[in-house]
Amino acid sequence: MRIFNNKFKASLLLGTSALLLAACGNGDSNGAGNETNDTGGELIEVTIPSYKSGQNVGARLFLGQVERFNETYEGQYQLNIEEVPQDAYGELIQQLAQQNSLPVIVHAPGSGSIDNQWFENVVIENNLYHDMSGWLEENPEAEDLILDEFIDFNTTEEGTLVSVPEYRVRSPFLYYNETMYNPDTNIRDMSMEEFSESLGENKIAFMTGENAWTTGLFWSAIIANEPGGADMLLGANAGEFTELDDPIIVESIDKLKTFMQEHGASNTLGAIFADAANAFMSENAAVIPNGPWMTVDFEEESSDKWSNDFHGSDVRGDYFPGNIGLQSYEAYGDWVSANSSEEEIELAEAWFTFLHTSDEIETALLAEGGQAPNFEPSEEYLNQLEEDQILSDIGNATSEETVFVPNILDVLPSSIGDSELSRFLPLLLNEEMTPQEFGEELANRARQAIQ
Amino acid sequence: MENLDGDKHTKMGPVDSGKRVPFSIKTKKRKKPTKMEQKEYKGIYLFLLPAIIVFLLFNFLPILTIIYTSFTSWDGFNPPSFVGLQNFVNLINEGSFLISVKNLIYWSFLAGIVHVGFGVLIAFILYEKPFGWKFTRSVFMIPNVISAAAWALIFRFIFDNDMGIINSTIRMVFPNFNIQWLSQSPYAFWTVTLTWLFFAVIVTLIVYNELLSIPDELIEAAEMDGAKKWDVITKIQLPMTRKSIGTSVIASITARVAMYEQIALTTNGGPGDDTMNLPIMLVNSINNMNYGYANAIGFVMIIFGILTLVGINKLFRMNEKL
Numbered sequence: 001m002r003i004f005n006n007k008f009k010a011s012l013l014l015g016t017s018a019l020l021l022a023a024c025g026n027g028d029s030n031g032a033g034n035e036t037n038d039t040g041g042e043l044i045e046v047t048i049p050s051y052k053s054g055q056n057v058g059a060r061l062f063l064g065q066v067e068r069f070n071e072t073y074e075g076q077y078q079l080n081i082e083e084v085p086q087d088a089y090g091e092l093i094q095q096l097a098q099q100n101s102l103p104v105i106v107h108a109p110g111s112g113s114i115d116n117q118w119f120e121n122v123v124i125e126n127n128l129y130h131d132m133s134g135w136l137e138e139n140p141e142a143e144d145l146i147l148d149e150f151i152d153f154n155t156t157e158e159g160t161l162v163s164v165p166e167y168r169v170r171s172p173f174l175y176y177n178e179t180m181y182n183p184d185t186n187i188r189d190m191s192m193e194e195f196s197e198s199l200g201e202n203k204i205a206f207m208t209g210e211n212a213w214t215t216g217l218f219w220s221a222i223i224a225n226e227p228g229g230a231d232m233l234l235g236a237n238a239g240e241f242t243e244l245d246d247p248i249i250v251e252s253i254d255k256l257k258t259f260m261q262e263h264g265a266s267n268t269l270g271a272i273f274a275d276a277a278n279a280f281m282s283e284n285a286a287v288i289p290n291g292p293w294m295t296v297d298f299e300e301e302s303s304d305k306w307s308n309d310f311h312g313s314d315v316r317g318d319y320f321p322g323n324i325g326l327q328s329y330e331a332y333g334d335w336v337s338a339n340s341s342e343e344e345i346e347l348a349e350a351w352f353t354f355l356h357t358s359d360e361i362e363t364a365l366l367a368e369g370g371q372a373p374n375f376e377p378s379e380e381y382l383n384q385l386e387e388d389q390i391l392s393d394i395g396n397a398t399s400e401e402t403v404f405v406p407n408i409l410d411v412l413p414s415s416i417g418d419s420e421l422s423r424f425l426p427l428l429l430n431e432e433m434t435p436q437e438f439g440e441e442l443a444n445r446a447r448q449a450i451q
Numbered sequence: 452m453e454n455l456d457g458d459k460h461t462k463m464g465p466v467d468s469g470k471r472v473p474f475s476i477k478t479k480k481r482k483k484p485t486k487m488e489q490k491e492y493k494g495i496y497l498f499l500l501p502a503i504i505v506f507l508l509f510n511f512l513p514i515l516t517i518i519y520t521s522f523t524s525w526d527g528f529n530p531p532s533f534v535g536l537q538n539f540v541n542l543i544n545e546g547s548f549l550i551s552v553k554n555l556i557y558w559s560f561l562a563g564i565v566h567v568g569f570g571v572l573i574a575f576i577l578y579e580k581p582f583g584w585k586f587t588r589s590v591f592m593i594p595n596v597i598s599a600a601a602w603a604l605i606f607r608f609i610f611d612n613d614m615g616i617i618n619s620t621i622r623m624v625f626p627n628f629n630i631q632w633l634s635q636s637p638y639a640f641w642t643v644t645l646t647w648l649f650f651a652v653i654v655t656l657i658v659y660n661e662l663l664s665i666p667d668e669l670i671e672a673a674e675m676d677g678a679k680k681w682d683v684i685t686k687i688q689l690p691m692t693r694k695s696i697g698t699s700v701i702a703s704i705t706a707r708v709a710m711y712e713q714i715a716l717t718t719n720g721g722p723g724d725d726t727m728n729l730p731i732m733l734v735n736s737i738n739n740m741n742y743g744y745a746n747a748i749g750f751v752m753i754i755f756g757i758l759t760l761v762g763i764n765k766l767f768r769m770n771e772k773l
Contacts, residue, residue, distance in 0.1 A: 098528060118740055122528040208634065209719075267613050269634040415735040423721030426634040432723070448545060449739045 044343045045078040048103040049093075051086035051113070057293045061367040069354050077347045079105075090114040097122060102337035104344040105351065108163065109332045115414055117239045119332060124162055130336035133161040135349045142167075142356035145374050149329035163335035164352050167361065170370035171325035171404060172217050172291040173394055175298075179314045180286035188319040188397055192225050192255060195321040196263065203265040205285035208429070209272035212422040216409040217289035218259065221320030223252040224405045230324075233405040238330050241411035242446035245439045253435035257428050269426055282307040289320070292369025295390050317390040319397050328406035366391070371398050413449035420445050514753065521747040526740045538747035547732055550724040554640070555707060555755070558728075561644060562703035563763075570654025571696060575684065577655065578662045594650040603716035606646045607633065636725050639718050643726045646713045647706075654699040661695035662688060690773070697767030704759045708752050 052058035066079050084092055089107070093114050096102050109119040123129050133155070136143050143151075150165030174187055181202045187195060206215045223229040226248050233241075243249060260268060265285040267275050280288040281297065288294075297305055298312030306312065319325050336348045354360060361372060362381040369391045377385075386392050409417040420442060427433040433441070484492065521538055523531030542548050573591060577584050594602065609615050610632035621628045632642040670683055678686070689696075711730040714720060720727035729752050736745035764770065 094527065115738070115740065118526075118528075121526055121740065126528070267611075269612065269631045270607075414738045414740075418738060419719055419731075419735055423719055424723055426631070426722035427636075430635060430722075432636060445547075448541070449735075449741075451541065451741075 043075060043078055044347045045080065046104050046344055046347050047080040047082055048105050049082045049084040049089065050107065051084050051089040052107070053081055053083040056086055057296065058368075060296060061364055064363070064367075065355065065360060068360070069351060072354060073350060077350055079347065079351060086113075090118075094118060094122075097128060100339055102128060102339055104337060104340045104348050106335050106337060108334050110410070115239075116332070116410075117414065123335070124156065128338050129160075129162045130338050130340060130345055130348075131160040131162075132164055132336065132349075132352075133159065135164075135352065136161055138349075139353055139356065142353065145356055145361070145372065147329070147374065150331065150333070153330050154332060162332065164333040166331060166333055167356065167374065168365065168370040168372040169325075169327045169404065170292055170368065171319070171327045171394075172289060172407070173317050173319050173325065173397075174287055174289055175280070175294065175315050175317050175390065176287045177280070177283065177310070177314050178316050180283060186318055186397070187321055188323040188402075190321045192222060192321050196259065199263050199287070202263065202286035203279070203284065204259065204263045205271075205276040205279040205288040206260050206264045206268045207271045207273060207276045208268060208422055208425040209270050209275070210422060211409060211418045212425055213273055213409070214276050214289045215256070215260070215425065216417070216421065217326060217407060218320070219252065219256045220326055220405065220408045221289075221322065221324045222255050222259070223249065223408060224320075224324045224403060225322040226252050230403055230405050233408065233411065236406065236411035238328070238406070238410055239413055240450055241408070242413070242443055242450065244446060245436075245443040250435050250439045253428070253439055257435060260425075260429055264429075269429060277305075281305050281310050283310050284308075292391065292394065295369060295388065296367075298390065313389070315390060317393040317397075319394070319402060323399075323402050325398070325402050325404045326407045327404040328410055330406070369394065371395065413446050415449050416442060416446045517746045517749045517753070520743055521750040523743045524741075525743040525746075527737075527742040531743060534743065538744045539751075541744065542747055542751070545732075547720075547724050547727050548729075551727045551729050551732060554726065554728055557640075558644065558707040558710070559704045559759070561648060562707050563700045566648055566651050566703050567654050567696065567699045569649055570651030570699060571658050571692075573651065574655045574658035574662060575688070577659055591655065592652055595652045599647075599712040600716055602646060602650075603713045606642070606713075607717055610642050633718050634722050636722055639722055639725045643714055643717055646717065647710070651703075653702065654696075657695045657699050658692050661692040665691050693767055693773070694769055697763055697769050700767070701760055701763045704763070705756050708755050708759070 052062035066081055070078055090113060093106055107113050109116045145167040146165045154162050154165045183198045207213055223233060229248050232248060265279040267279055276288060279285040298315045336345060361375055366384055385395060424438055424441060428438045520531050522533060522535060524534045525531035577588055610617055612618055612631045618628060630638060632638045669687060673683055673687055709730060714726050714728055714731055718726045720731040729748050733745045733748040
């Protein structure tokens with residue numbers, strides 16, 4: 001009886017364990033990244049993971065686009081979004097690629113998303129993308145809008161188009177609080193020295209935590225102002241720039257150090273982005289470098305982030321001193337995975353066609369800023385643009401004389417831009433390292449990183 | 452000398468009711484299990500089978516993969532290509548690696564001596580059940596229910612130069628006090644250390660339970676023979692909790708080897724490489740799509756863990772009976 005009981009218990013536990021393992025291992029046959037329902041040839045429904053959801057800064061535009069797309073194609077296409085944290089998105093896509101279960105539509109590689117290098121070495125190298133050149137040919141209106149430089153970069157030697165290239169340029173710039181800092185001349189018309197002088201006691205919201213984003217933007221502008229600096233950045237391949245010990249870069253590091261020591265907000269050391277944004281929106285800093293997506297923080301709906309008499313309507317925008325904007329044409333766009341079915345590709349192409357309609361382009365430009373050089377805006381758009389002071393400032397500031405260079409954080413190897421830079425900045429600021437030593441240390445690490 | 456069974460022996464066994472019971476130190480021949488025992492063993496093996504399968508699939512195989520791919524150049528997607536010891540050579544030549552190992556050694560000593568020592572001390576205090584011991588025990592448990600990531604963020608605020616409670620309090624007396632605890636050498640190392648050094652609740656629980664299992668009669672007998680409190684602690688309680696203390700040391704040191712959140716969310720290895728450790732290096736390598744190199748770091752971590760296990764086992768004589 002005892003033996004029978006023991007065997008019974010063992011069998012019961014074994015069976016339960018087996019069931020649990022099977023239940024945990026069970027998943028959708030399409031994989032976690034791609035769920036498709038095709039209800040008898042009519043509605044094509046796709047679910048994709050996206051970080052542009054929830055509290056993410058890109059959610060406002062993206063979710064609105066999804067909603068309008070679903071309304072426009074009601075009964076024909078349905079796009080659903082699975083919320084994924086931005087930090088986890090890149091890793092998720094990499095895992096899905098290994099399982100051959102990539103979602104139909106994947107967000108563009110770049111800062112905050114999947115790695116450029118991974119996209120090139122894995123997706124392009126192994127033809128995991130759907131060639132979008134057919135879609136481009138079938139949509140001449142979209143082709144006219146898209147910038148040629150982006151098309152060239154996204155086209156392989158075989159003539160395939162790896163992703164949907166950009167139609168707009170979204171350069172980060174300087175936001176400044178005009179109640180604290182109101183220069184006589186435009187910032188973009190100043191040199192770096194003039195800008196430093198005009199700041200006086202005013203502070204800039206730098207970061208030395210996370211990926212030192214705001215510091216990296218400003219540093220890029222300093223490099224671009226150095227003789228030969230702009231060419232260095234323009235000649236750098238994304239993720240492969242290692243010449244941080246070059247005299248031009250060392251000189252820029254010295255100037256960056258001076259700016260941070262003289263004009264850095266009080267919380268610069270150790271500041272992550274939230275600290276830098278808080279410094280600006282609590283009037284501890286008068287200037288903050290950031291992308292056009294930050295404009296949403298200065299709308300009335302975001303007033304809970306303001307303090308110390310800060311008001312969003314006091315914020316203006318301008319390019320960096322020396323009329324420098326930050327944009328690289330070596331950028332990939334959203335892409336379609338090759339393991340998608342015909343119906344899914346049909347939905348994806350309809351989605352991209354939808355995004356390139358006039359209404360959607362205007363909505364995107366008003367929501368996230370940027371310039372679309374090949375786009376003819378409507379009067380209504382121009383009127384609405386005038387109502388957004390910051391976007392209007394940048395729109396008026398953009399000219400043929402504006403020099404666009406890549407952001408240094410985008411051309412550095414990932415680990416340098418994401419981690420090493422922010423770790424060594426405190427040593428530079430505390431005079432524990434000279435600019436030369438700083439440049440050499442990072443250069444050595446960058447070369448090791450790309451081995 | 453022969454014992455009552457005729458087996459040869461050279462020692463006498465333990466005292467039992469005043470009569471020494473002889474026993475043989477020769478190992479008896481293992482009897483072949485009976486059919487009934489064989490059937491029972493089958494049940495036991497079946498019961499263990501799921502755990503063994505899970506271990507093999509989710510622990511053993513990944514470890515083998517790590518070891519194999521540490522000798523390859525691998526981007527995590529395309530097939531790995533064998534490069535021999537190149538990853539390890541590159542690792543040794545990387546400045547961050549030597550600093551990481553140095554930090555790991557420091558943290559291991561601090562974990563083994565201060566962290567475990569503090570946990571043992573609290574266990575012994577709680578064992579005495581002083582006034583308020585239940586409340587103290589509950590409060591001491593609280594850090595354990597908060598994740599390491601949350602603690603790291605809490606510490607970031609506590610040690611913030613502008614608004615942190617530490618500096619704000621000090622500035623009440625010294626208004627010009629200005630130390631960036633997490634961004635300035637050499638403070639960053641010690642600040643990060645403080646995020647775990649005194650949170651020894653697991654050690655306390657293990658040792659406390661071991662203390663409770665010591666028979667009261669032993670201590671009473673010792674006290675009747677004139678042993679003082681210090682003698683009881685040093686000659687009975689500490690030796691009898693030797694294995695649990697050894698286990699705690701192993702757990703504490705291996706936790707330092709794998710420590711990631713506390714560093715990533717506070718200093719990220721900085722300033723410079725002051726708080727760099729192997730997991731941070733590993734993650735950076737993964738970000739660079741250098742999985743072979745990352746797994747070489749993982750292999751080094753495994754070796755360190757094994758050495759810790761073997762070393763502490765010997766030091767605390769874990770395989771010897773009490």
